[in-house]
Amino acid sequence: MKHIYLTLITILSLTGSAYADRLVIKGSDTLGAKLVPQLAEQFKAQHPGTTFDIAAEGSTTGIAAIIDGTAQIGMSSRRAKSSEIGAASAKGINMKPTIVAYDGIAVIVNAGNPVKSLTKKQVEQIFTGEVTDWSAVDGSGGKISIYTRNTSSGTYSDFKELAMKKRDYAPGSQKMAGNEQIASEVGRNPAGIGYVGMAYIKAGGVKVVSIDGATPSIQSVQNHSYPYWRPTFYYTNGEPGGIAKTFLDFTLSLVGQKIVNQVGFVPIK
Amino acid sequence: MFKRFMYILAAASFIFGGMAARAQDAGALLDLLVRKKIITDQEAEEVRAELTKETAATSAGKLKLSVPITELELYGDMRVRYEYRGGRTAGNTPVGEPGAGVAGLNDWQERERERYRLRIGLRGTLADDWFFGIRLETSNKRNSTNVTFGNDGTSGTPAVPNGPFAKDDDGLFIGQAYLGYKGFRDVTLTGGRMPNPIVTTLMVWDADINPEGAAEQWKHSFTFSFGESGLAQAEQSYSKDNKALAVSRPVAEPWKLKIDVFANFAQFVYDDSNPENPLGSRSTSGGRLKPNADAWLMAWQVGARFNFPKNLYFQLAPVLYNYTGNGDTFNGHFVGGSPFVTNSASLDLNQTGINSLLVLEIPAEFGFKIGELPVRIFSDFAVNFEADARATAAGFPDKGDQRYAYLIGAGIGQLKAKHDWQLQAFWMHNEQYSLDPNLIDSDFFDSRVNMEGVVVQAGYALSDAVIFNLSYGYGWRVDDGLGTGGFHDIAINPLDKYQLFQADLNVKF
Numbered sequence: 179m180k181h182i183y184l185t186l187i188t189i190l191s192l193t194g195s196a197y198a199d200r201l202v203i204k205g206s207d208t209l210g211a212k213l214v215p216q217l218a219e220q221f222k223a224q225h226p227g228t229t230f231d232i233a234a235e236g237s238t239t240g241i242a243a244i245i246d247g248t249a250q251i252g253m254s255s256r257r258a259k260s261s262e263i264g265a266a267s268a269k270g271i272n273m274k275p276t277i278v279a280y281d282g283i284a285v286i287v288n289a290g291n292p293v294k295s296l297t298k299k300q301v302e303q304i305f306t307g308e309v310t311d312w313s314a315v316d317g318s319g320g321k322i323s324i325y326t327r328n329t330s331s332g333t334y335s336d337f338k339e340l341a342m343k344k345r346d347y348a349p350g351s352q353k354m355a356g357n358e359q360i361a362s363e364v365g366r367n368p369a370g371i372g373y374v375g376m377a378y379i380k381a382g383g384v385k386v387v388s389i390d391g392a393t394p395s396i397q398s399v400q401n402h403s404y405p406y407w408r409p410t411f412y413y414t415n416g417e418p419g420g421i422a423k424t425f426l427d428f429t430l431s432l433v434g435q436k437i438v439n440q441v442g443f444v445p446i447k
Numbered sequence: 448m449f450k451r452f453m454y455i456l457a458a459a460s461f462i463f464g465g466m467a468a469r470a471q472d473a474g475a476l477l478d479l480l481v482r483k484k485i486i487t488d489q490e491a492e493e494v495r496a497e498l499t500k501e502t503a504a505t506s507a508g509k510l511k512l513s514v515p516i517t518e519l520e521l522y523g524d525m526r527v528r529y530e531y532r533g534g535r536t537a538g539n540t541p542v543g544e545p546g547a548g549v550a551g552l553n554d555w556q557e558r559e560r561e562r563y564r565l566r567i568g569l570r571g572t573l574a575d576d577w578f579f580g581i582r583l584e585t586s587n588k589r590n591s592t593n594v595t596f597g598n599d600g601t602s603g604t605p606a607v608p609n610g611p612f613a614k615d616d617d618g619l620f621i622g623q624a625y626l627g628y629k630g631f632r633d634v635t636l637t638g639g640r641m642p643n644p645i646v647t648t649l650m651v652w653d654a655d656i657n658p659e660g661a662a663e664q665w666k667h668s669f670t671f672s673f674g675e676s677g678l679a680q681a682e683q684s685y686s687k688d689n690k691a692l693a694v695s696r697p698v699a700e701p702w703k704l705k706i707d708v709f710a711n712f713a714q715f716v717y718d719d720s721n722p723e724n725p726l727g728s729r730s731t732s733g734g735r736l737k738p739n740a741d742a743w744l745m746a747w748q749v750g751a752r753f754n755f756p757k758n759l760y761f762q763l764a765p766v767l768y769n770y771t772g773n774g775d776t777f778n779g780h781f782v783g784g785s786p787f788v789t790n791s792a793s794l795d796l797n798q799t800g801i802n803s804l805l806v807l808e809i810p811a812e813f814g815f816k817i818g819e820l821p822v823r824i825f826s827d828f829a830v831n832f833e834a835d836a837r838a839t840a841a842g843f844p845d846k847g848d849q850r851y852a853y854l855i856g857a858g859i860g861q862l863k864a865k866h867d868w869q870l871q872a873f874w875m876h877n878e879q880y881s882l883d884p885n886l887i888d889s890d891f892f893d894s895r896v897n898m899e900g901v902v903v904q905a906g907y908a909l910s911d912a913v914i915f916n917l918s919y920g921y922g923w924r925v926d927d928g929l930g931t932g933g934f935h936d937i938a939i940n941p942l943d944k945y946q947l948f949q950a951d952l953n954v955k956f
Contacts, residue, residue: 345514411492
């Protein structure tokens with residue numbers, strides 16, 4: 179009997195405290211590295227006592243966390259795949275996406291690279307390995323070093339879909355854990371090329387190349403004229419409730435969207 | 448209201464249009480609605496997620512294809528057959544000591560078999576103009592995919608029957624496994640075990656044979672217009688209420704000729720000799736070094752199909768076959784049996800040698816329509832330019848004139864849709880040294896050369912996918928001074944008379 183009471187108290191304390199004041203958010207590095215922590219800080223200022231547990235290890239982990247029930251919000255920089263939605267449905271989970279910000283995936287090269295613009299075809303050729311030398315795209319020559327995100331990243335799969343017709347990355351491409359690592363490597367490597375979310379384009383030593391004449395900006399992303407624009411999401415199990423809903427509403431509020439803008443993302447309106 | 452209507456329209460177009468196939472369409476429609484500012488990105492995402500969820504629950508949604516596959520087709524056919532096949536010995540050949548299994552004079556060997564065949568294939572196209580195909584087939588024979596009901600063996604010691612209904616010969620084998628490239632205009636390159644790329648007839652190639660090697664095909668169409676063409680000038684006419692109407696005056700259709708010119712080249716590995724360079728010295732047979740080069744069958748074909756107006760066409764596709772190397776299985780000199788020895792001794796003579804074969808084949812076809820009924824007249828002609836040497840090597844140096852083969856026939860009707868019917872008949876004649884007996888059709892006349900006869904066939908489509916066929920063939924020896932080279936199901940050589948009846952029920956999918 180004593181054991182039963184103890185167990186009940188433990189469960190109640192975990193579920194009660196966790197879901198009343200503690201918000202578990204997992205997923206996208208693109209969202210989770212800067213944007214969501216800053217939103218959380220501001221939110222905590224308005225809602226004292228709320229604690230956040232944020233794990234930014236890639237969009238795949240965020241969607242998996244909603245399916246597994248180990249997070250209230252799954253951050254994702256890509257849409258959930260049909261296989262993920264199917265797996266969720268089988269468990270009775272209703273994957274509900276909410277667009278919280280737009281992003282433009284910027285193609286970056288080393289600041290010393292003379293290449294200023296690329297066509298969509300050239301981007302596809304470079305990242306699939308069809309073109310391996312900068313001289314083929316009006317560069318100054320030398321073997322191209324490709325930096326991509328790792329496979330659990332939403333940006334990794336989004337870029338494949340948006341820029342590479344879903345083809346595989348070049349075999350020699352180097353997979354990085356986050357946007358910052360890609361920006362850092364490209365900044366150090368004169369022959370480097372990679373892609374990052376708009377929040378990371380101001381990193382030192384890199385520059386953004388235009389794609390078919392378009393560069394990622396608030397306007398070009400909001401009106402979808404930049405080819406590599408994408409929505410970013412919070413995934414929840416159906417309509418969120420409690421602290422998760424409060425935080426989602428805050429993210430979509432004017433204050434939240436101002437933070438979105440400050441961090442380098444594109445507000446939804 | 449309009450916004451809601453469009454929202455429902457997007458969902459409906461997806462749901463009622465076939466979930467998986469319409470996913471892309473619905474995505475494009477949602478994007479359009481967003482661009483037109485009829486719905487918001489958020490609303491589009493919600494619809495997209497809901498549709499994806501519904502798609503994932505369908506059978507198609509559970510299938511996953513690798514990204515490089517741009518198109519995949521599952522196809523195949525299943526056939527159930529009753530077959531009677533019989534052959535008769537000659538009345539004037541030497542006979543052995545009479546006994547069970549020993550051929551007498553004018554002696555018939557007859558077989559009745561109930562059989563089935565199954566072929567299941569996948570054809571796919573890949574990104575960047577590549578393609579592939581695989582097909583699984585029952586039976587491991589080169590020129591047959593049939594499995595005979597009840598044809599089960601024994602196992603163990605003492606021998607115990609595996610049957611009834613054992614699966615001794617009910618295996619699936621790789622019938623086709625090929626890949627290819629179509630990245631060059633009008634050119635198709637194929638490698639592997641492939642459908643026969645040569646335009647031919649069953650006189651030369653059994654339709655069940657899938658050759659192995661490489662093939663290069665080129666095809667280009669030229670269209671010529673004669674007579675009046677272009678847009679007709681509008682003429683004025685008047686309607687009853689005196690309002691002017693602009694109508695086009697009728698013009699004569701230009702007379703068009705479309706010519707499909709094609710070339711097919713093939714390099715088939717006929718027989719692999721392994722190892723080409725053995726350890727130590729090469730072995731000998733009969734005091735001669737054993738051949739150690741692979742045997743190849745080369746084919747060069749050029750042809751054209753002339754497509755005239757009113758479904759009239761004519762096709763001619765000459766092809767030259769040559770054999771190089773020896774291999775280790777087909778390097779003996781072809782004899783093809785003999786009428787001057789007993790049946791069993793005749794069967795033991797070489798039936799498969801591919802020496803001295805340089806064959807020119809000229810298949811042709813002429814087609815037209817009577818009303819809605821397609822009619823075709825087809826023919827084939829072949830000559831072996833090295834028949835003299837082949838006859839001499841066989842021990843019949845005075846029979847070098849047995850170098851020709853020909854086929855001529857006609858067909859009416861087609862078997863494309865339910866209630867379609869087709870009738871076809873042809874005469875086939877192939878002389879002892881004219882063709883490669885390993886390739887010719889195994890049904891008419893039991894994979895034999897030095898045979899001639901008639902074949903009639905009738906078919907009826909019980910449904911779009913189910914066809915009932917009847918075939919009858921009757922043949923006899925061309926030159927009584929020779930055997931009937933080659934072998935398949937009837938253990939008689941020379942095969943003096945032969946007949947075959949088949950009733951088939953085919954299902955295509």
